[in-house]
Amino acid sequence: MRLSLLLLLLLLPGPSPALGMEEDASFPHLGESSQPPPRACPPRCSCPRADTVDCDGLELRVFPDNITRAAQHLSLQNNQLQELPYNELSRLSDLRTLNLHNNLISSEGLPDEAFESLTQLQHIYVAHNRLSVAPQFLPRSLRVADLAANEVTEIFPLTFGEKPALRSVYLHNNQLSNAGLPPDAFRGSEAVATLSLSSNRLSYVPPSLPPSLERLHLQNNIISKVPRGALSRQTHLRELYLQHNQLTDSGLDATTFSKLHRLEYLDLSHNQLATVPAGLPHTLAVLHLGRNRIRWVEAARLRGMRGLRYLLLQHNQLGATGLPARALRPLRGLHTLHLYGNGLDRMPQALPRHLRSLVLPHNHVTMLGARDLAATPGLAELNLAYNHLASARVHRRAFRRLRALRSLDLAGNQLTQLPAGLPASLNTLRLQRNQLRVLEPEPLAGLDQLQELSLAHNRLRVGDIGPGTWHELPALQVLDLSHNELSFVPPDLPEALEELHLQGNRISHVGPEAFISTPRLRALFLRANRLHMTSISPEAFLGLPHLRMVDTTGNPEQVLVRLPPMVPRRPRSVGA
Template structure:
């Protein structure tokens, strides 16, 4: 199909073209159809040769435009679904303004697609030659190229300038060919730094091609012979969203444990993203703007990364005003993060290096319902006065596996579940739970409690208390729960 922009046919601002317009209408190639003034459709006609009168029609349209001091080049040529075996250079050389060349579903061989055919196509943006008989790719494709589809051929070799030095190239489709790693030179994509989609599935690759574009977002490598993904193979592809490796020959020994671990939060996150889940990576820095584009986040999971307090910017979380769940477990934080969103319902900070708690980072978190601080190095003396004051909705508090010597005072009134197991608690005084009348479950196992360590008055007023776990202490500790009849 050939298309021209011919709005002048209907625009009263242009005078009648006279005989030239009549010649233009008669220029439709035999057997083809011209349903519109800007369209020549020759697809699906069983053509064996490229119709030369297509370019004659192009020349007639050019002459018509010259009479009005305007110029118009053909935009699209799509002689697909035919039986073409070659593409004549002399015909394409007359279509220098061609933007789209669609030759898919023909019988074109590499010999029938000479490199000279592309010399004059300096504006070509879309090149479709899927489902043909190519054995090697064209050596030189135009620098203007944006999309190239060579799928379902018999290609065994790609050349450095087939896809290299194409600054506008976005998508490359090479699936269903016969490519091995020797057919892909190391500089295949050199100078093409905007490619986001690369499809190499159903080929004969035995390992990941080197020097893949850092801009990749989608990489398809399924149905190959890949047996190993080495360390750092995808370390530069920080924007990768899709990776398909199914139906290869991979085993556990062929995958390095750090191969797919990210070192930064991917840039330019989708604006309407609701959940970002990135546990078990190597993220070590969280800058002021790293999460700025994802203001609609409801869930953020950066557990088990390498975040240290000094490398988390004070305003890193401030713009996440819809955030409900934040998981920073298993990092290297030595203090509570600053600028936490007041919308938080759940905050997980277990398995860090926290030694102290101050009230400022928790200020305004009056919607927080669950807080986990387990497996840190907290001591009661390092929990600042007023730390729990604003946590008015907190129902679950996990302080297990710390270095607490007694129950922290002034705990939130709404608290229902308190985890204090695996600390150093040796005494529970009569006022230990005075501020937590709604407590339902209390876990004190694996501390230093004895029979006389818990004051009988400690549980007075806890009419909702149903579970008290005191196992694995030096002595068996029996606790009599308040009568159920006393509760509301």
């Protein structure tokens, strides 16, 4: 789905230096054809088809001779070429793909007339070279041009202008300023859908961008302003990346984004905005405003955005009154809300009913009331780690309505006991770095779907763990009890357990029946305890046929460990 692709883009810094190469479907792969290679092929190169010459990664310093005139696809990437000889290149009039990625070609080594005879050229890749200016003339037939990761400071009108078939242009990681982009840089090129100008020296959004744009990358520049009307013709734009710039509220106005009626993804993170921009398109599915200076979310700015799925407001300056209830209620389609790293002292009120993920760590939330989460029964992920929650201020019915909750993170708070009323649907529960001193079976009753439980960095002793506690967790596979005050392995651990963390405790002895209840154990961590050479009984692991790792480093002495013999896998029957 499209939203899955957009989510992935949130975690990336921008287009890769050779992003344009992803659109080349025309260069054949080696071994694609069973035909014998043609007789005329440059030394050491590969010619799997009559129209293909592959000289990739041969440390070539000179343009190869003996390239067939019939060549349509020529790869010279990953060599040490410094120039392209006009007389050799002009012979290849049928060339459709020219790959020069990752060489040492300078603008002086790329004469303006080099491409005059290449009237069929559709894909050119010159990324990761040493061009200081773009070629003045590129063929009219061009579809994809990748000049990324050079030292380009100037583009000419006919570099990308008058190219009716041009679809993708990659200029990221260069040294382009606004002065190096002529106002008619894309005149006559009305099909450009992707333009990457990220990681340059642009101080404002260039005017006269192609109206056909669908994806525009402008991140990692020094943009402080979007001139009025600069984006008024880009009515097909679906993705706009403006993160890591110097945008302030005065650099935008109510009309900046108002014409972008198809915009789905807008990234304005890592700027200097103090408010949510006005005039945002109602078509947005992802709005990234993290790492700004936003103190207050004005309700009117998000009104009508019923299709918004992901709202990211992490690492801003939202305080106690920064998120009024009426601001979020209209976002009926909101799936994920990221608010970590702000100054909120309580749960946001009137959350959208269909919210699935609420990420709120590193705030100042001190309490969780009975109805704070009542409006979001479909919540599947709740992260309240590293707040100021104390057990006395977490209501026993706080989680009562969360019947779909799969992951609950309460790490780094001030809890002294497990919260009551935990949802039976939980799959993961994180309670590390609290002040837990007791573990009773009652709060864990009914958690028969829980597979991962972290209780690390608390104050638990074996005597503080009530009898029958682990019997309440029949599906538990990963248990982290590291960095507590355990003096021996807790008894009666869950039978389904596969991974057990006990590092950083006070364990000095492991008896023969320590793991009798955990026959499926695969990994055991015992490092940094008080074990000596013979502290572990030789019979301790006899009933663990799946055990493959025991970590005992960092103890006072090297510990002798004998793993049980590997269980042979049963052969799979045909048709199974």
